[in-house]
Amino acid sequence: MNKFHIRIGLIALGVVIGIWNFYILGIEWIAYQETKRSYSQTRALIQFSQSIGDFVHESQKERGLSAAYLGSNGDIEFKSRLKKQRLLSDKKFLALLQRVRTLSRYSLPATFHQSIQMSIEKQKQLGDIRERVFNLEISASEEIDFYTELNANFLGLLPLSAKLAPTREIALRLYDNTLLVECTEKAAIERGTLANIFAAKRFEPGMYEKVISVHAIHQSCKQSFIDKASNNERNLYNSYFSHTLFQDSHRIYEQVLSGDFSMGATKWFNHMTVNIDQLKTLHERFDQLLEEDLSRLEKKTLLKHEIFLVGSFGYGFFMLLGAIYLVQQMFAMINTLRISSVVFDSNEGVLVADINGKIMRVNPAFEKISGYSESEVLGLTPALLKSGLNDSQFYKDMWDSLINKGFWNGEIYNRRKNGEIYPEYLSISAVRDEYRNITHYVGIFSDITAKKENEERINRLAFYDPLTQLPNRRLLFERLEHALVKNERNKTYSMVAFIDLDNFKIVNDTKGHLVGDDLLKEAGNRLLEAIRAEDTVARLGGDEFVILIEDLGPSREQAFKIASDIGSKISLSLQKPFEIHEELFFVTGSIGIAILDNYTQTVNEILAQADTAMYSAKESGKHTFRFFDSALQQKMLKKLECEKTLFNALEENQFQLFYQFQYNHQNEISGAEALIRWFHPERGIVSPTEFIPIVEENGFITEIGKWIIAEACRTLHEWSHDPIRKKWTLSINISPKQFLDESFTSVLLDNVNRYALPPSLLRLEVTESLLINDIEKIQDIMYHLKSHGFTFSLDDFGTGYSSLSYLNSFPFDELKIDQSFIRNMENDPHASALVRAIITMAEVLGLEIVAEGVELAEQHTILQSIGGIHYQGYLFSKPVSKNEMQSVHSHESSDV
Template sequence: MPHSPGLAPFDSELHIQRDRRRAIIVYVGGMLLLLAVIGAFALEQYRRDTQAAEERNSARADLVAEWVSSIFSASEVVLASVSAHLEGEAGAEDDTPAALAHWLGVLDADLGLLDRISVLGAQGRVLASSRGDYPPGRPLGGLPYYHRLLTLAPGEQAVTPLFWSPADRGYRVVHARGLADGGVVSVELKPEVFYHGLASMSMAVGQSTAIVDTEQQLVARFPAFEEGGSQGMLGKTVHGALIETFLESGTQRGSYRLRSALDDEERFFDARRIGDLPFVTVVGEEVSVALAGWVQRLWLYLSIVAMAAGLGGLLLRHYLNRLRLEGGLRQHEAQLRIAAAAFETHLGMLITDAEGVILRANDTFTRITGYSEEEVLGRTPSLLSSGLHDEAFYAQMWDSITRRDSWQGEIWNRRRDGEVFPEWLTIGAVRNAQNELTHYVATLSDLTERKAAEREIHQLAFFDPLTGLPNRRLLMDRLQGLLRDSKRGDRFGALIYLDLDNFKRVNDTEGHRRGDQRLRQVAERLSSVTRETDTLARLGGDEFALLLHDLGECPEEAAKSAEEVALKLLSALQAPQMLDGEPLVVTGSLGVTLFHEHAVNLDGILQQADTALFQAKAAGRDTLSFFDPDIQERLQVRARLESDLRQALPRGELQLYYQPQVTAAGEMCGVEALLRWQHPGRGVVSPGEFIPLAEESRVILAIGGWALESACRQLAVWAADTERQHLVMAVNVSPVQFREGDFVEQVLAILDATRAPAKRLKLEVTESLFMEERDDARAKMLRLSERGVTFSLDDFGTGYSSLSYLKRLPLAQLKIDQSFVRDLLEDQASAAIVTSVISLARSLELDVIAEGVETEAQRDWLINHGCTRFQGYLFSRPQPIEWLPVSAAG
């Protein structure tokens, strides 16, 4: 060859470009990974800060709701006291209007929270009032809501929304109770009571709390608005998406993020109904305040990314410069090797001159193409052209060779016998020392066998070998593709799950061969009624799936289209058919779910379709069912309970802790057995969190039985202990557990099995137990009382149980709820409720115990007001049995 041009390797530059691309890809990939990690971390912190704000709002909403409820609990006690006084024989005979008014005035002055206590006759005229501005005979029936209050049945209570009282020239809220003579006793409250209560609660910057009635009127808000203050906004109708949406939803509570209708400030809100009262508490926290820390951290993360990008760019630049230097050496070494190895390679090889005339060809080229070297010398490679590629393809190829001195790719050529085959072709330009083009070197490899293997692998990987339908993997790929496409538009798609009815029984009785024949026939029938653009797949066994797309933009239209296709599938299955000369009857159940641009992830869609199929089978088979999200959520809750609560007992995760109960003299007189759950993943789970779930799923039956039996076994141990044999064991009983038909038999069986002294067992029940089936509950209590078991009414004062009914129950004790004990020194309403409960217990000749006593001041106040039993952290926290002190002092 003239000028000794050699065979310069066409791929030396490609190696350099490849390494350049790798370095750039590593750099870009590293930056993307860093961005992804920091983004994920920032997103998680955003979620945590948002969740923290929502939890703060929820806690404050609970606190406000509890406080407002306590106000009306206090007024309820007053109403009950006045009603009892008026309906008693002494009150009916001795009270003159003046005496009654004087008594009401004393009662009003003692409480302080109430504005006026009044007694009205059946015609709506004042009989007596705690304030002199309502003289006897004054008609009040014309005031807002009073006409409804006069219709209250004896003992029935009602609370009004906020209304304007012309007589008082101010807003009022009325709590009333019907009397036996058709009249009512009412208690009036000023909105300022609620405002001052909110103002006394601790609030951070950016937080706000409001109380709105069910008429959307603002009752109180803190902090008040500067313009007009709280009085300026009082009674105004609050318009806005939050309160309107919440009231219309009918739910007990909800969390929102939106702009306030009062000051247009974006906040996290938590809205909660206050029991059965016509009020809603709305607690908010400004988004800018709640997320301020997150925004600062986000700027820090972005700074870190910028620094990493700059440093990485400098390192990348240094590496690319080094590659250019090494590339020259590698190219020179490769030029020396290629001359020796070119014609000994397993690849076909051609060498042409600068004009493309063939100069050399090796034996592998002959084996691949069928042309000998003599047949191609002096000709151009175009003799191999298959005619399958257009001019644009070859133009792009030569453009790459001209610009880069190389090209490689897949191409279809023609053998000497006319067979068209695929090959991998690499072309490199060879230049001399003066950079002049002298030759082209081409290598080629036959891809025929590889293509055949790829087709076979593809068939095995993506198609069912029995029916030839796409398999689960191909269905998932296409579903994932449809989800990506749907995010760029708003057209619906659908996934239909189909399961043959009773196929397993048929397969077991008739054999697998006939089962396979039946599946192939079913596949043919289903394929005959599906569009070519849709995907019909066999998932395995007798399960099939059909993926539909482009069902329209309207959900109703999409559902109708999906239903029509599903009905066609059912009809195709039900049509008469023969198998081996015998009639074949096939039916199926179909589950349908729709998806579009706002669809859940792929797993969620699959689960929805599976749930819909479950619904269809449950409906009687040979039918179809669309996905119902309510059933899905119930299934998820049930699954979580199955995996956690149902395994808690077998795994020994539940424990009983004991909290002492003491007398006024400080002597320990009993203990309360309290459940604790040590979850292996979450740590200690609050009883307030898992007990309601256990009751909802009825797992409480097993847990409650275990707790009662464990407590009784401990009682039996103490019976032989002279220091503790006097202790009474208090055990909480769930209403779900108590309402079981054989509850009494269960308790008696446990007492017999453990030999625990029944007179030392005290069952704590709540007021909710007596909201329904009162006579049944009373009968069970009487049966257990005959055995010696005593009863304590837990959380007394937080519900709405009938005082007259309580007198009929075999109770031994009333338990004052800790929410009232906690605030009795600072809150007049709490103090009034506690005083009323103690007085009620004394009048019913019941023992009374206060729970949640944490300070000596609380204990001393309770002793001075007649309470004789105590329980709380002041004496001891709940402890495992081995840590339980012998005495309260211990």
């Protein structure tokens, strides 16, 4: 070869090297730009995750304050804090939306954007929930569940963000941060749940079990973070919370379970907020460290690209010199390199098979999971692992996917060597050569037995009552929806029975929650025995059960007949005494039945109808069942409307005190009884018999009672400036709930001290229903108030649970004979004799006596003949307002 040919060869070689070098430069430049774009996207996702954390943090506070507000029945302090917190939540949500708009510039998966949109749609429901919270139209359990679901939707975006990380290291760090945020959410759920209980100072139905579940999940999440987090995150976590992390919170949790609510909702909320804020600070620190690591990694990666770009020219020449050698070695090693690219040291099982499906290699994790050693499976096919639970179509679809797409993944059931069947998650990839021909198959799998068990456990928590293991409200709603569709399709009828256990509260309060819980379990079992296997018995909470029975036939008359028979059977199933802990308890059931005969009905309407019918059964004497009708619904709607307007009545000064005077045996005014009147702006005067039972039921009676005490003391203060009236006593009626309220004693003392009144002028009237509660506690309260000078009157004597032991055990000063005895005195000698006996007994015990309901002169004459009695009734004075009081004179009695 001459020099010309040598030069030509060198030129050709230079051209080839130049072309190859520019080709490599182009590829490397594209990779360089893609790397920058990838890290920019990751940084945007981290900022997006931080915005989610900020919004969820404020949403958690709003949930807790809402729960406390509901538990306190509208406490002003929580109302004020809740308003401010909602502004903060909305501010963080707007910032989150701005981050969402920033993400639109990146090519993210459509499923990711869909998940974001679903979360935003859930947030749009927040306005309605907020309004229901302020109007006290929602239960704390329902409110907490909504916020928890809302937060879960947004927190579910964090793992999706982690999947898009550029490196496995960054992804794992993001997953650790996600787990910490989940722990923060569990702590916040516990904060809200206990804030509601502290505010309510009692366990509402279902809340006792919910506290246990929430606390357990919180502790489990915290331990899971400690177990799964990297060393750096774990050390930083421990440096923040060593020795003190939630120890006080756990102690308070134990106190709450024992019924100690002394800490109060505000103190509890602030205490937990400090801990949760520390978790938030820790999460922000994690994010800061993550961003710093991301920046370092980005610089390091980009520097590699830059070095490669600068040195690629020189590298190209040396690469060409070694090309011949590399090509010779490449074909010999390519299959080995392709197989070895799979990480055999993984904790997941790995199996490599040839084109015919025969096993070539397995890793130690395969041997551990399957029980087969490598020597036992080499040359065999994976068919030896078949469990028989997956049909032939399953495997056909698997191979179609492998051949056409090159991969398959999903869940499959396989069999271990010892015969045990287990679920696994399997991913199979086809390995191709440079000509795109399949040469091997690589399968990677993991045993998901624990995952399946956790899913089943979570499913039971989500759809079943943890105490009775019966379907809960959510599962009941699903089955009701299905029943409505089925009714429409088959033109048939179904029924819903709403069951409330009679006298359960007495058993639960007197015998404790353990006895109450066992009684509820036994009641659930009896209801299951009373129906068919395909029917549904659900527990809504407390002592409320619902039964759904489908396929009652196409005839309305037939459906009502069958429903009536079932109602009788359910009632009889609860009639037999319950034997709990070797003690008998008589707890029957009030049952309301609604027939699903209108295919336009909603689930809520059906349950409301059954609930209304149940209350009708209660009013009919309990231990019976009633069907729903429209009149019952109107009655309940009227009650709800009254209850709704009652909350505004106190703030809008719609209540007034009227006064009915009491006269001594000389026909002189000796005092008066304060009687509340409600002046509704639209309905006019609303009878106390209509609204007092409602406020007694919903607990608002304590607030009204505080107003009555203040108004009565103000009246006594005005009387103190009159030489005659300043000696009058003023009686006020005290309900059992008000009497047992923790603030009752302090409210009384604060008001009499404020007006410098002798406490003896304020007479506290209680009914006999109070005395069947905690007798020792009531005695302690009464004797304590007695020591301060207050006096007590036993109202409506003889109509309830009266006994001489009550009169002897409690420090009463006065006994009021119920008007039902006075009303028949002039015509019934037995009534007259009974009144004389009561008066004689009271005189022996040193009690003052007031005869109520004196309306006729004949009644007054008979009572005068007995002597030493005070009188109250329309014969002397009707109840009058403060302005009308001037027209009533002490000598009125001269006209009697």
